[in-house]
Amino acid sequence: MIVYAPAALFFLLFGIGVLRDRRRFSNAVLLGIAVSLLSLALLTELRKAPTLVVELVAVAIVLLPAIGTVALAWFLLANGLTMIRKEGRRPANLLSLLAGLGIIALLALMAAAVVTGSHRLAILAGTALLVVGYISFLFVCFVGYAFLYGRHRPRRDVDFVVVLGSGLIGGDRVPPLLASRLDRGREVYEQQAARGNPPVLITSGGQGPDEKLPESHAMADYLTERGFPAQHLAREDRSRTTEENLLFSKAIMEQAKTGYHCVVxxxxxxxxxxxxTARKTGVNGHVFGSPTAAYYWPSATIREFAAVFLSHKLVNFGICGLLALCGVLAAL
Structure with missing residues:
Protein backbone atom coordinates (compact mmCIF):
# COMPACT_ATOMS: atom_id res chain seq x y z
CA MET A 1 0.00 0.00 0.00
CA ILE A 2 3.01 2.29 0.34
CA VAL A 3 2.84 2.86 -3.41
CA TYR A 4 -0.39 4.81 -2.88
CA ALA A 5 1.10 7.07 -0.19
CA PRO A 6 2.29 9.88 -2.54
CA ALA A 7 -1.14 10.06 -4.19
CA ALA A 8 -2.85 10.07 -0.79
CA LEU A 9 -0.60 12.91 0.35
CA PHE A 10 -1.46 15.07 -2.64
CA PHE A 11 -5.17 14.29 -2.32
CA LEU A 12 -4.89 15.44 1.30
CA LEU A 13 -3.13 18.65 0.26
CA PHE A 14 -5.81 19.17 -2.38
CA GLY A 15 -8.56 18.76 0.20
CA ILE A 16 -6.89 21.22 2.56
CA GLY A 17 -6.50 23.70 -0.28
CA VAL A 18 -10.17 23.46 -1.21
CA LEU A 19 -11.23 23.93 2.40
CA ARG A 20 -9.03 27.01 2.70
CA ASP A 21 -10.27 28.56 -0.54
CA ARG A 22 -11.73 26.92 -3.64
CA ARG A 23 -10.51 29.84 -5.74
CA ARG A 24 -6.87 28.76 -6.09
CA PHE A 25 -5.12 27.47 -9.19
CA SER A 26 -2.84 25.48 -6.90
CA ASN A 27 -5.87 23.30 -6.11
CA ALA A 28 -6.06 22.35 -9.78
CA VAL A 29 -2.37 21.45 -9.91
CA LEU A 30 -2.52 19.44 -6.68
CA LEU A 31 -5.49 17.49 -8.00
CA GLY A 32 -3.70 16.83 -11.27
CA ILE A 33 -0.59 15.56 -9.47
CA ALA A 34 -2.70 13.40 -7.15
CA VAL A 35 -4.58 11.78 -10.04
CA SER A 36 -1.33 11.24 -11.96
CA LEU A 37 0.33 9.57 -8.97
CA LEU A 38 -2.74 7.42 -8.38
CA SER A 39 -2.66 6.31 -12.01
CA LEU A 40 1.00 5.36 -11.71
CA ALA A 41 0.29 3.46 -8.51
CA LEU A 42 -2.50 1.53 -10.20
CA LEU A 43 -0.18 0.69 -13.09
CA THR A 44 2.31 -0.87 -10.69
CA GLU A 45 -0.42 -3.27 -9.64
CA LEU A 46 -0.41 -4.68 -13.17
CA ARG A 47 2.53 -6.89 -12.31
CA LYS A 48 0.05 -9.05 -10.42
CA ALA A 49 -2.37 -9.23 -13.34
CA PRO A 50 -2.53 -11.95 -16.02
CA THR A 51 -0.22 -11.50 -19.00
CA LEU A 52 -3.11 -10.82 -21.39
CA VAL A 53 -4.38 -7.97 -19.23
CA VAL A 54 -0.89 -6.46 -19.05
CA GLU A 55 -0.54 -6.63 -22.83
CA LEU A 56 -3.95 -5.05 -23.42
CA VAL A 57 -3.18 -2.21 -21.02
CA ALA A 58 0.21 -1.66 -22.67
CA VAL A 59 -1.43 -1.43 -26.09
CA ALA A 60 -4.04 0.98 -24.73
CA ILE A 61 -1.34 3.17 -23.16
CA VAL A 62 0.40 3.42 -26.53
CA LEU A 63 -2.58 3.70 -28.86
CA LEU A 64 -5.09 5.81 -26.95
CA PRO A 65 -2.85 8.88 -26.51
CA ALA A 66 -1.79 8.67 -30.17
CA ILE A 67 -5.33 8.33 -31.48
CA GLY A 68 -6.61 10.90 -29.01
CA THR A 69 -3.97 13.43 -30.03
CA VAL A 70 -4.80 13.11 -33.73
CA ALA A 71 -8.54 13.29 -33.01
CA LEU A 72 -8.01 16.35 -30.82
CA ALA A 73 -6.04 18.09 -33.56
CA TRP A 74 -8.79 17.54 -36.13
CA PHE A 75 -11.47 18.60 -33.65
CA LEU A 76 -9.62 21.84 -32.90
CA LEU A 77 -9.13 22.55 -36.59
CA ALA A 78 -12.83 22.01 -37.29
CA ASN A 79 -13.80 24.13 -34.31
CA GLY A 80 -11.42 26.87 -35.41
CA LEU A 81 -13.05 27.03 -38.82
CA THR A 82 -16.47 27.15 -37.16
CA MET A 83 -15.32 30.02 -34.96
CA ILE A 84 -14.08 31.97 -37.98
CA ARG A 85 -17.34 31.39 -39.83
CA LYS A 86 -19.57 32.40 -36.91
CA GLU A 87 -17.47 34.91 -34.97
CA GLY A 88 -15.03 36.41 -37.46
CA ARG A 89 -11.24 36.49 -37.73
CA ARG A 90 -10.36 38.31 -34.53
CA PRO A 91 -7.20 36.84 -32.91
CA ALA A 92 -9.18 35.52 -29.93
CA ASN A 93 -11.33 33.47 -32.31
CA LEU A 94 -8.33 31.76 -33.89
CA LEU A 95 -7.02 30.01 -30.78
CA SER A 96 -8.55 26.58 -31.33
CA LEU A 97 -7.41 26.63 -34.96
CA LEU A 98 -3.88 27.59 -33.93
CA ALA A 99 -3.84 24.91 -31.24
CA GLY A 100 -4.85 22.28 -33.78
CA LEU A 101 -2.16 23.44 -36.20
CA GLY A 102 0.36 23.39 -33.36
CA ILE A 103 -0.45 19.76 -32.54
CA ILE A 104 -0.10 18.76 -36.19
CA ALA A 105 3.22 20.61 -36.41
CA LEU A 106 4.53 18.78 -33.34
CA LEU A 107 3.44 15.41 -34.73
CA ALA A 108 5.08 16.25 -38.06
CA LEU A 109 8.30 17.23 -36.29
CA MET A 110 8.37 13.97 -34.34
CA ALA A 111 7.69 11.96 -37.49
CA ALA A 112 10.44 13.80 -39.37
CA ALA A 113 12.91 13.11 -36.56
CA VAL A 114 12.13 9.38 -36.71
CA VAL A 115 12.16 9.11 -40.51
CA THR A 116 15.33 11.13 -41.11
CA GLY A 117 17.21 9.98 -38.04
CA SER A 118 18.40 13.57 -37.62
CA HIS A 119 20.01 14.18 -34.24
CA ARG A 120 19.09 17.87 -34.33
CA LEU A 121 15.47 17.15 -35.17
CA ALA A 122 15.36 14.58 -32.38
CA ILE A 123 16.62 17.18 -29.89
CA LEU A 124 14.12 19.74 -31.14
CA ALA A 125 11.22 17.26 -31.07
CA GLY A 126 12.11 15.95 -27.62
CA THR A 127 12.46 19.45 -26.21
CA ALA A 128 9.17 20.56 -27.75
CA LEU A 129 7.47 17.44 -26.39
CA LEU A 130 8.66 18.18 -22.85
CA VAL A 131 7.45 21.78 -22.96
CA VAL A 132 4.14 20.90 -24.61
CA GLY A 133 3.68 18.08 -22.11
CA TYR A 134 4.05 20.50 -19.20
CA ILE A 135 1.63 23.01 -20.71
CA SER A 136 -0.82 20.23 -21.57
CA PHE A 137 -0.70 18.93 -18.00
CA LEU A 138 -1.55 22.39 -16.68
CA PHE A 139 -4.33 22.74 -19.24
CA VAL A 140 -5.90 19.44 -18.20
CA CYS A 141 -5.62 20.51 -14.55
CA PHE A 142 -7.27 23.82 -15.41
CA VAL A 143 -10.17 22.28 -17.34
CA GLY A 144 -10.74 19.49 -14.82
CA TYR A 145 -10.78 21.71 -11.77
CA ALA A 146 -12.79 24.40 -13.55
CA PHE A 147 -15.44 21.74 -14.19
CA LEU A 148 -15.45 20.74 -10.52
CA TYR A 149 -15.54 24.37 -9.41
CA GLY A 150 -18.52 24.94 -11.67
CA ARG A 151 -20.49 22.29 -9.74
CA HIS A 152 -20.38 24.47 -6.61
CA ARG A 153 -23.67 26.08 -5.57
CA PRO A 154 -24.41 28.65 -2.84
CA ARG A 155 -25.23 27.10 0.51
CA ARG A 156 -26.10 30.33 2.25
CA ASP A 157 -28.00 33.52 1.63
CA VAL A 158 -26.16 36.17 -0.35
CA ASP A 159 -26.55 39.92 -0.25
CA PHE A 160 -25.50 40.66 -3.82
CA VAL A 161 -25.45 39.04 -7.24
CA VAL A 162 -22.83 40.61 -9.51
CA VAL A 163 -23.20 40.02 -13.25
CA LEU A 164 -20.04 40.76 -15.23
CA GLY A 165 -20.46 42.69 -18.46
CA SER A 166 -19.20 42.07 -21.98
CA GLY A 167 -19.29 43.93 -25.28
CA LEU A 168 -22.58 45.18 -26.71
CA ILE A 169 -23.93 44.59 -30.22
CA GLY A 170 -24.23 47.78 -32.23
CA GLY A 171 -23.05 49.70 -29.20
CA ASP A 172 -26.31 49.39 -27.26
CA ARG A 173 -27.78 45.86 -27.46
CA VAL A 174 -27.12 42.89 -25.20
CA PRO A 175 -25.61 39.95 -27.17
CA PRO A 176 -26.58 36.31 -26.50
CA LEU A 177 -23.39 35.70 -24.50
CA LEU A 178 -24.24 38.51 -22.09
CA ALA A 179 -27.93 37.64 -22.06
CA SER A 180 -26.96 34.19 -20.81
CA ARG A 181 -25.14 35.79 -17.87
CA LEU A 182 -28.07 38.05 -17.07
CA ASP A 183 -30.57 35.21 -17.21
CA ARG A 184 -28.36 33.15 -14.90
CA GLY A 185 -27.98 36.10 -12.55
CA ARG A 186 -31.73 36.54 -12.47
CA GLU A 187 -32.13 32.83 -11.73
CA VAL A 188 -29.80 33.13 -8.73
CA TYR A 189 -31.67 36.25 -7.59
CA GLU A 190 -35.03 34.46 -7.77
CA GLN A 191 -33.68 31.46 -5.86
CA GLN A 192 -32.49 33.78 -3.11
CA ALA A 193 -35.72 35.78 -3.14
CA ALA A 194 -37.69 32.57 -2.70
CA ARG A 195 -35.85 32.11 0.61
CA GLY A 196 -37.15 35.48 1.74
CA ASN A 197 -33.88 37.35 1.24
CA PRO A 198 -33.88 39.07 -2.18
CA PRO A 199 -30.34 40.31 -2.93
CA VAL A 200 -29.30 43.37 -4.90
CA LEU A 201 -28.25 42.50 -8.44
CA ILE A 202 -25.31 44.58 -9.64
CA THR A 203 -24.78 44.91 -13.38
CA SER A 204 -21.09 45.59 -13.87
CA GLY A 205 -19.54 47.06 -17.00
CA GLY A 206 -18.28 50.40 -18.25
CA GLN A 207 -18.54 52.02 -21.65
CA GLY A 208 -16.18 50.98 -24.42
CA PRO A 209 -15.01 53.32 -27.18
CA ASP A 210 -17.45 51.77 -29.66
CA GLU A 211 -20.42 51.66 -27.28
CA LYS A 212 -23.23 54.19 -27.01
CA LEU A 213 -23.85 53.60 -23.30
CA PRO A 214 -22.20 51.72 -20.43
CA GLU A 215 -22.66 47.96 -20.55
CA SER A 216 -24.17 48.00 -17.07
CA HIS A 217 -26.97 50.30 -18.23
CA ALA A 218 -27.81 48.11 -21.22
CA MET A 219 -27.75 45.09 -18.90
CA ALA A 220 -30.08 46.77 -16.41
CA ASP A 221 -32.44 47.74 -19.25
CA TYR A 222 -32.45 44.14 -20.47
CA LEU A 223 -33.54 42.94 -17.03
CA THR A 224 -36.15 45.61 -16.30
CA GLU A 225 -37.72 45.16 -19.74
CA ARG A 226 -38.31 41.56 -18.72
CA GLY A 227 -39.94 42.42 -15.42
CA PHE A 228 -36.99 42.48 -13.04
CA PRO A 229 -37.67 44.79 -10.05
CA ALA A 230 -35.70 47.99 -10.63
CA GLN A 231 -35.42 48.67 -6.89
CA HIS A 232 -33.19 45.60 -6.56
CA LEU A 233 -30.77 46.73 -9.25
CA ALA A 234 -27.50 48.62 -8.93
CA ARG A 235 -25.18 49.70 -11.74
CA GLU A 236 -21.39 49.68 -11.74
CA ASP A 237 -20.48 51.62 -14.88
CA ARG A 238 -16.76 52.45 -14.63
CA SER A 239 -15.01 49.12 -15.20
CA ARG A 240 -13.15 48.09 -18.35
CA THR A 241 -11.69 44.73 -17.27
CA THR A 242 -12.75 41.76 -15.16
CA GLU A 243 -10.50 42.93 -12.35
CA GLU A 244 -12.10 46.37 -12.40
CA ASN A 245 -15.57 44.77 -12.57
CA LEU A 246 -14.82 43.05 -9.30
CA LEU A 247 -12.95 45.89 -7.61
CA PHE A 248 -15.61 48.52 -8.34
CA SER A 249 -18.47 46.15 -7.51
CA LYS A 250 -16.69 45.28 -4.28
CA ALA A 251 -16.64 48.98 -3.36
CA ILE A 252 -20.41 49.20 -3.91
CA MET A 253 -21.03 46.12 -1.78
CA GLU A 254 -18.74 47.18 1.05
CA GLN A 255 -20.37 50.59 1.16
CA ALA A 256 -23.84 49.04 1.33
CA LYS A 257 -23.11 46.29 3.85
CA THR A 258 -20.18 45.32 6.01
CA GLY A 259 -19.45 41.61 5.92
CA TYR A 260 -21.44 41.04 2.73
CA HIS A 261 -21.64 37.76 0.83
CA CYS A 262 -22.09 37.66 -2.92
CA VAL A 263 -22.32 35.53 -6.01
CA VAL A 264 -20.58 36.60 -9.21
CA THR A 277 -9.53 37.25 -9.89
CA ALA A 278 -12.22 37.51 -7.21
CA ARG A 279 -9.82 36.00 -4.70
CA LYS A 280 -7.06 38.35 -5.82
CA THR A 281 -9.28 41.41 -5.42
CA GLY A 282 -10.68 40.30 -2.07
CA VAL A 283 -14.28 39.82 -3.20
CA ASN A 284 -16.17 37.74 -0.65
CA GLY A 285 -18.01 35.33 -2.89
CA HIS A 286 -17.87 32.56 -5.46
CA VAL A 287 -18.43 32.64 -9.20
CA PHE A 288 -21.17 30.84 -11.10
CA GLY A 289 -21.15 30.14 -14.81
CA SER A 290 -23.93 30.51 -17.34
CA PRO A 291 -24.32 28.33 -20.46
CA THR A 292 -22.24 29.06 -23.54
CA ALA A 293 -22.71 27.85 -27.11
CA ALA A 294 -20.80 24.58 -27.54
CA TYR A 295 -18.81 25.78 -30.56
CA TYR A 296 -17.57 28.81 -28.62
CA TRP A 297 -16.33 26.90 -25.58
CA PRO A 298 -13.01 25.38 -26.84
CA SER A 299 -11.47 28.59 -28.11
CA ALA A 300 -12.74 30.57 -25.13
CA THR A 301 -11.35 28.00 -22.70
CA ILE A 302 -7.95 28.09 -24.37
CA ARG A 303 -8.00 31.88 -24.04
CA GLU A 304 -8.87 31.65 -20.35
CA PHE A 305 -6.11 29.13 -19.72
CA ALA A 306 -3.59 31.28 -21.57
CA ALA A 307 -4.50 34.22 -19.34
CA VAL A 308 -4.02 32.13 -16.19
CA PHE A 309 -0.76 30.68 -17.52
CA LEU A 310 0.60 34.15 -18.27
CA SER A 311 -0.49 35.44 -14.87
CA HIS A 312 2.18 33.09 -13.45
CA LYS A 313 4.64 33.68 -16.27
CA LEU A 314 7.76 33.83 -14.11
CA VAL A 315 7.17 30.32 -12.75
CA ASN A 316 5.80 28.83 -15.96
CA PHE A 317 8.40 30.27 -18.30
CA GLY A 318 11.09 29.27 -15.82
CA ILE A 319 9.87 25.66 -15.79
CA CYS A 320 9.53 25.63 -19.58
CA GLY A 321 13.09 26.91 -19.85
CA LEU A 322 14.37 24.21 -17.50
CA LEU A 323 12.51 21.51 -19.43
CA ALA A 324 13.96 22.79 -22.69
CA LEU A 325 17.44 22.72 -21.16
CA CYS A 326 16.88 19.18 -19.87
CA GLY A 327 15.79 18.11 -23.33
CA VAL A 328 18.94 19.50 -24.88
CA LEU A 329 21.23 18.02 -22.22
CA ALA A 330 19.57 14.60 -22.45
CA ALA A 331 20.19 14.51 -26.19
CA LEU A 332 23.90 15.34 -25.93
Missing amino acids: VTNNFHAFRAAL
Whole structure:
Protein backbone atom coordinates (compact mmCIF):
# COMPACT_ATOMS: atom_id res chain seq x y z
CA MET A 1 0.00 0.00 0.00
CA ILE A 2 3.01 2.29 0.34
CA VAL A 3 2.84 2.86 -3.41
CA TYR A 4 -0.39 4.81 -2.88
CA ALA A 5 1.10 7.07 -0.19
CA PRO A 6 2.29 9.88 -2.54
CA ALA A 7 -1.14 10.06 -4.19
CA ALA A 8 -2.85 10.07 -0.79
CA LEU A 9 -0.60 12.91 0.35
CA PHE A 10 -1.46 15.07 -2.64
CA PHE A 11 -5.17 14.29 -2.32
CA LEU A 12 -4.89 15.44 1.30
CA LEU A 13 -3.13 18.65 0.26
CA PHE A 14 -5.81 19.17 -2.38
CA GLY A 15 -8.56 18.76 0.20
CA ILE A 16 -6.89 21.22 2.56
CA GLY A 17 -6.50 23.70 -0.28
CA VAL A 18 -10.17 23.46 -1.21
CA LEU A 19 -11.23 23.93 2.40
CA ARG A 20 -9.03 27.01 2.70
CA ASP A 21 -10.27 28.56 -0.54
CA ARG A 22 -11.73 26.92 -3.64
CA ARG A 23 -10.51 29.84 -5.74
CA ARG A 24 -6.87 28.76 -6.09
CA PHE A 25 -5.12 27.47 -9.19
CA SER A 26 -2.84 25.48 -6.90
CA ASN A 27 -5.87 23.30 -6.11
CA ALA A 28 -6.06 22.35 -9.78
CA VAL A 29 -2.37 21.45 -9.91
CA LEU A 30 -2.52 19.44 -6.68
CA LEU A 31 -5.49 17.49 -8.00
CA GLY A 32 -3.70 16.83 -11.27
CA ILE A 33 -0.59 15.56 -9.47
CA ALA A 34 -2.70 13.40 -7.15
CA VAL A 35 -4.58 11.78 -10.04
CA SER A 36 -1.33 11.24 -11.96
CA LEU A 37 0.33 9.57 -8.97
CA LEU A 38 -2.74 7.42 -8.38
CA SER A 39 -2.66 6.31 -12.01
CA LEU A 40 1.00 5.36 -11.71
CA ALA A 41 0.29 3.46 -8.51
CA LEU A 42 -2.50 1.53 -10.20
CA LEU A 43 -0.18 0.69 -13.09
CA THR A 44 2.31 -0.87 -10.69
CA GLU A 45 -0.42 -3.27 -9.64
CA LEU A 46 -0.41 -4.68 -13.17
CA ARG A 47 2.53 -6.89 -12.31
CA LYS A 48 0.05 -9.05 -10.42
CA ALA A 49 -2.37 -9.23 -13.34
CA PRO A 50 -2.53 -11.95 -16.02
CA THR A 51 -0.22 -11.50 -19.00
CA LEU A 52 -3.11 -10.82 -21.39
CA VAL A 53 -4.38 -7.97 -19.23
CA VAL A 54 -0.89 -6.46 -19.05
CA GLU A 55 -0.54 -6.63 -22.83
CA LEU A 56 -3.95 -5.05 -23.42
CA VAL A 57 -3.18 -2.21 -21.02
CA ALA A 58 0.21 -1.66 -22.67
CA VAL A 59 -1.43 -1.43 -26.09
CA ALA A 60 -4.04 0.98 -24.73
CA ILE A 61 -1.34 3.17 -23.16
CA VAL A 62 0.40 3.42 -26.53
CA LEU A 63 -2.58 3.70 -28.86
CA LEU A 64 -5.09 5.81 -26.95
CA PRO A 65 -2.85 8.88 -26.51
CA ALA A 66 -1.79 8.67 -30.17
CA ILE A 67 -5.33 8.33 -31.48
CA GLY A 68 -6.61 10.90 -29.01
CA THR A 69 -3.97 13.43 -30.03
CA VAL A 70 -4.80 13.11 -33.73
CA ALA A 71 -8.54 13.29 -33.01
CA LEU A 72 -8.01 16.35 -30.82
CA ALA A 73 -6.04 18.09 -33.56
CA TRP A 74 -8.79 17.54 -36.13
CA PHE A 75 -11.47 18.60 -33.65
CA LEU A 76 -9.62 21.84 -32.90
CA LEU A 77 -9.13 22.55 -36.59
CA ALA A 78 -12.83 22.01 -37.29
CA ASN A 79 -13.80 24.13 -34.31
CA GLY A 80 -11.42 26.87 -35.41
CA LEU A 81 -13.05 27.03 -38.82
CA THR A 82 -16.47 27.15 -37.16
CA MET A 83 -15.32 30.02 -34.96
CA ILE A 84 -14.08 31.97 -37.98
CA ARG A 85 -17.34 31.39 -39.83
CA LYS A 86 -19.57 32.40 -36.91
CA GLU A 87 -17.47 34.91 -34.97
CA GLY A 88 -15.03 36.41 -37.46
CA ARG A 89 -11.24 36.49 -37.73
CA ARG A 90 -10.36 38.31 -34.53
CA PRO A 91 -7.20 36.84 -32.91
CA ALA A 92 -9.18 35.52 -29.93
CA ASN A 93 -11.33 33.47 -32.31
CA LEU A 94 -8.33 31.76 -33.89
CA LEU A 95 -7.02 30.01 -30.78
CA SER A 96 -8.55 26.58 -31.33
CA LEU A 97 -7.41 26.63 -34.96
CA LEU A 98 -3.88 27.59 -33.93
CA ALA A 99 -3.84 24.91 -31.24
CA GLY A 100 -4.85 22.28 -33.78
CA LEU A 101 -2.16 23.44 -36.20
CA GLY A 102 0.36 23.39 -33.36
CA ILE A 103 -0.45 19.76 -32.54
CA ILE A 104 -0.10 18.76 -36.19
CA ALA A 105 3.22 20.61 -36.41
CA LEU A 106 4.53 18.78 -33.34
CA LEU A 107 3.44 15.41 -34.73
CA ALA A 108 5.08 16.25 -38.06
CA LEU A 109 8.30 17.23 -36.29
CA MET A 110 8.37 13.97 -34.34
CA ALA A 111 7.69 11.96 -37.49
CA ALA A 112 10.44 13.80 -39.37
CA ALA A 113 12.91 13.11 -36.56
CA VAL A 114 12.13 9.38 -36.71
CA VAL A 115 12.16 9.11 -40.51
CA THR A 116 15.33 11.13 -41.11
CA GLY A 117 17.21 9.98 -38.04
CA SER A 118 18.40 13.57 -37.62
CA HIS A 119 20.01 14.18 -34.24
CA ARG A 120 19.09 17.87 -34.33
CA LEU A 121 15.47 17.15 -35.17
CA ALA A 122 15.36 14.58 -32.38
CA ILE A 123 16.62 17.18 -29.89
CA LEU A 124 14.12 19.74 -31.14
CA ALA A 125 11.22 17.26 -31.07
CA GLY A 126 12.11 15.95 -27.62
CA THR A 127 12.46 19.45 -26.21
CA ALA A 128 9.17 20.56 -27.75
CA LEU A 129 7.47 17.44 -26.39
CA LEU A 130 8.66 18.18 -22.85
CA VAL A 131 7.45 21.78 -22.96
CA VAL A 132 4.14 20.90 -24.61
CA GLY A 133 3.68 18.08 -22.11
CA TYR A 134 4.05 20.50 -19.20
CA ILE A 135 1.63 23.01 -20.71
CA SER A 136 -0.82 20.23 -21.57
CA PHE A 137 -0.70 18.93 -18.00
CA LEU A 138 -1.55 22.39 -16.68
CA PHE A 139 -4.33 22.74 -19.24
CA VAL A 140 -5.90 19.44 -18.20
CA CYS A 141 -5.62 20.51 -14.55
CA PHE A 142 -7.27 23.82 -15.41
CA VAL A 143 -10.17 22.28 -17.34
CA GLY A 144 -10.74 19.49 -14.82
CA TYR A 145 -10.78 21.71 -11.77
CA ALA A 146 -12.79 24.40 -13.55
CA PHE A 147 -15.44 21.74 -14.19
CA LEU A 148 -15.45 20.74 -10.52
CA TYR A 149 -15.54 24.37 -9.41
CA GLY A 150 -18.52 24.94 -11.67
CA ARG A 151 -20.49 22.29 -9.74
CA HIS A 152 -20.38 24.47 -6.61
CA ARG A 153 -23.67 26.08 -5.57
CA PRO A 154 -24.41 28.65 -2.84
CA ARG A 155 -25.23 27.10 0.51
CA ARG A 156 -26.10 30.33 2.25
CA ASP A 157 -28.00 33.52 1.63
CA VAL A 158 -26.16 36.17 -0.35
CA ASP A 159 -26.55 39.92 -0.25
CA PHE A 160 -25.50 40.66 -3.82
CA VAL A 161 -25.45 39.04 -7.24
CA VAL A 162 -22.83 40.61 -9.51
CA VAL A 163 -23.20 40.02 -13.25
CA LEU A 164 -20.04 40.76 -15.23
CA GLY A 165 -20.46 42.69 -18.46
CA SER A 166 -19.20 42.07 -21.98
CA GLY A 167 -19.29 43.93 -25.28
CA LEU A 168 -22.58 45.18 -26.71
CA ILE A 169 -23.93 44.59 -30.22
CA GLY A 170 -24.23 47.78 -32.23
CA GLY A 171 -23.05 49.70 -29.20
CA ASP A 172 -26.31 49.39 -27.26
CA ARG A 173 -27.78 45.86 -27.46
CA VAL A 174 -27.12 42.89 -25.20
CA PRO A 175 -25.61 39.95 -27.17
CA PRO A 176 -26.58 36.31 -26.50
CA LEU A 177 -23.39 35.70 -24.50
CA LEU A 178 -24.24 38.51 -22.09
CA ALA A 179 -27.93 37.64 -22.06
CA SER A 180 -26.96 34.19 -20.81
CA ARG A 181 -25.14 35.79 -17.87
CA LEU A 182 -28.07 38.05 -17.07
CA ASP A 183 -30.57 35.21 -17.21
CA ARG A 184 -28.36 33.15 -14.90
CA GLY A 185 -27.98 36.10 -12.55
CA ARG A 186 -31.73 36.54 -12.47
CA GLU A 187 -32.13 32.83 -11.73
CA VAL A 188 -29.80 33.13 -8.73
CA TYR A 189 -31.67 36.25 -7.59
CA GLU A 190 -35.03 34.46 -7.77
CA GLN A 191 -33.68 31.46 -5.86
CA GLN A 192 -32.49 33.78 -3.11
CA ALA A 193 -35.72 35.78 -3.14
CA ALA A 194 -37.69 32.57 -2.70
CA ARG A 195 -35.85 32.11 0.61
CA GLY A 196 -37.15 35.48 1.74
CA ASN A 197 -33.88 37.35 1.24
CA PRO A 198 -33.88 39.07 -2.18
CA PRO A 199 -30.34 40.31 -2.93
CA VAL A 200 -29.30 43.37 -4.90
CA LEU A 201 -28.25 42.50 -8.44
CA ILE A 202 -25.31 44.58 -9.64
CA THR A 203 -24.78 44.91 -13.38
CA SER A 204 -21.09 45.59 -13.87
CA GLY A 205 -19.54 47.06 -17.00
CA GLY A 206 -18.28 50.40 -18.25
CA GLN A 207 -18.54 52.02 -21.65
CA GLY A 208 -16.18 50.98 -24.42
CA PRO A 209 -15.01 53.32 -27.18
CA ASP A 210 -17.45 51.77 -29.66
CA GLU A 211 -20.42 51.66 -27.28
CA LYS A 212 -23.23 54.19 -27.01
CA LEU A 213 -23.85 53.60 -23.30
CA PRO A 214 -22.20 51.72 -20.43
CA GLU A 215 -22.66 47.96 -20.55
CA SER A 216 -24.17 48.00 -17.07
CA HIS A 217 -26.97 50.30 -18.23
CA ALA A 218 -27.81 48.11 -21.22
CA MET A 219 -27.75 45.09 -18.90
CA ALA A 220 -30.08 46.77 -16.41
CA ASP A 221 -32.44 47.74 -19.25
CA TYR A 222 -32.45 44.14 -20.47
CA LEU A 223 -33.54 42.94 -17.03
CA THR A 224 -36.15 45.61 -16.30
CA GLU A 225 -37.72 45.16 -19.74
CA ARG A 226 -38.31 41.56 -18.72
CA GLY A 227 -39.94 42.42 -15.42
CA PHE A 228 -36.99 42.48 -13.04
CA PRO A 229 -37.67 44.79 -10.05
CA ALA A 230 -35.70 47.99 -10.63
CA GLN A 231 -35.42 48.67 -6.89
CA HIS A 232 -33.19 45.60 -6.56
CA LEU A 233 -30.77 46.73 -9.25
CA ALA A 234 -27.50 48.62 -8.93
CA ARG A 235 -25.18 49.70 -11.74
CA GLU A 236 -21.39 49.68 -11.74
CA ASP A 237 -20.48 51.62 -14.88
CA ARG A 238 -16.76 52.45 -14.63
CA SER A 239 -15.01 49.12 -15.20
CA ARG A 240 -13.15 48.09 -18.35
CA THR A 241 -11.69 44.73 -17.27
CA THR A 242 -12.75 41.76 -15.16
CA GLU A 243 -10.50 42.93 -12.35
CA GLU A 244 -12.10 46.37 -12.40
CA ASN A 245 -15.57 44.77 -12.57
CA LEU A 246 -14.82 43.05 -9.30
CA LEU A 247 -12.95 45.89 -7.61
CA PHE A 248 -15.61 48.52 -8.34
CA SER A 249 -18.47 46.15 -7.51
CA LYS A 250 -16.69 45.28 -4.28
CA ALA A 251 -16.64 48.98 -3.36
CA ILE A 252 -20.41 49.20 -3.91
CA MET A 253 -21.03 46.12 -1.78
CA GLU A 254 -18.74 47.18 1.05
CA GLN A 255 -20.37 50.59 1.16
CA ALA A 256 -23.84 49.04 1.33
CA LYS A 257 -23.11 46.29 3.85
CA THR A 258 -20.18 45.32 6.01
CA GLY A 259 -19.45 41.61 5.92
CA TYR A 260 -21.44 41.04 2.73
CA HIS A 261 -21.64 37.76 0.83
CA CYS A 262 -22.09 37.66 -2.92
CA VAL A 263 -22.32 35.53 -6.01
CA VAL A 264 -20.58 36.60 -9.21
CA VAL A 265 -22.06 35.45 -12.53
CA THR A 266 -20.23 35.11 -15.82
CA ASN A 267 -20.11 32.52 -18.62
CA ASN A 268 -19.03 29.01 -17.69
CA PHE A 269 -15.74 29.16 -19.63
CA HIS A 270 -14.80 32.32 -17.70
CA ALA A 271 -15.99 31.27 -14.24
CA PHE A 272 -12.79 29.78 -12.83
CA ARG A 273 -10.52 32.61 -13.97
CA ALA A 274 -13.05 35.10 -12.64
CA ALA A 275 -12.94 33.20 -9.34
CA LEU A 276 -9.15 33.52 -9.26
CA THR A 277 -9.53 37.25 -9.89
CA ALA A 278 -12.22 37.51 -7.21
CA ARG A 279 -9.82 36.00 -4.70
CA LYS A 280 -7.06 38.35 -5.82
CA THR A 281 -9.28 41.41 -5.42
CA GLY A 282 -10.68 40.30 -2.07
CA VAL A 283 -14.28 39.82 -3.20
CA ASN A 284 -16.17 37.74 -0.65
CA GLY A 285 -18.01 35.33 -2.89
CA HIS A 286 -17.87 32.56 -5.46
CA VAL A 287 -18.43 32.64 -9.20
CA PHE A 288 -21.17 30.84 -11.10
CA GLY A 289 -21.15 30.14 -14.81
CA SER A 290 -23.93 30.51 -17.34
CA PRO A 291 -24.32 28.33 -20.46
CA THR A 292 -22.24 29.06 -23.54
CA ALA A 293 -22.71 27.85 -27.11
CA ALA A 294 -20.80 24.58 -27.54
CA TYR A 295 -18.81 25.78 -30.56
CA TYR A 296 -17.57 28.81 -28.62
CA TRP A 297 -16.33 26.90 -25.58
CA PRO A 298 -13.01 25.38 -26.84
CA SER A 299 -11.47 28.59 -28.11
CA ALA A 300 -12.74 30.57 -25.13
CA THR A 301 -11.35 28.00 -22.70
CA ILE A 302 -7.95 28.09 -24.37
CA ARG A 303 -8.00 31.88 -24.04
CA GLU A 304 -8.87 31.65 -20.35
CA PHE A 305 -6.11 29.13 -19.72
CA ALA A 306 -3.59 31.28 -21.57
CA ALA A 307 -4.50 34.22 -19.34
CA VAL A 308 -4.02 32.13 -16.19
CA PHE A 309 -0.76 30.68 -17.52
CA LEU A 310 0.60 34.15 -18.27
CA SER A 311 -0.49 35.44 -14.87
CA HIS A 312 2.18 33.09 -13.45
CA LYS A 313 4.64 33.68 -16.27
CA LEU A 314 7.76 33.83 -14.11
CA VAL A 315 7.17 30.32 -12.75
CA ASN A 316 5.80 28.83 -15.96
CA PHE A 317 8.40 30.27 -18.30
CA GLY A 318 11.09 29.27 -15.82
CA ILE A 319 9.87 25.66 -15.79
CA CYS A 320 9.53 25.63 -19.58
CA GLY A 321 13.09 26.91 -19.85
CA LEU A 322 14.37 24.21 -17.50
CA LEU A 323 12.51 21.51 -19.43
CA ALA A 324 13.96 22.79 -22.69
CA LEU A 325 17.44 22.72 -21.16
CA CYS A 326 16.88 19.18 -19.87
CA GLY A 327 15.79 18.11 -23.33
CA VAL A 328 18.94 19.50 -24.88
CA LEU A 329 21.23 18.02 -22.22
CA ALA A 330 19.57 14.60 -22.45
CA ALA A 331 20.19 14.51 -26.19
CA LEU A 332 23.90 15.34 -25.93
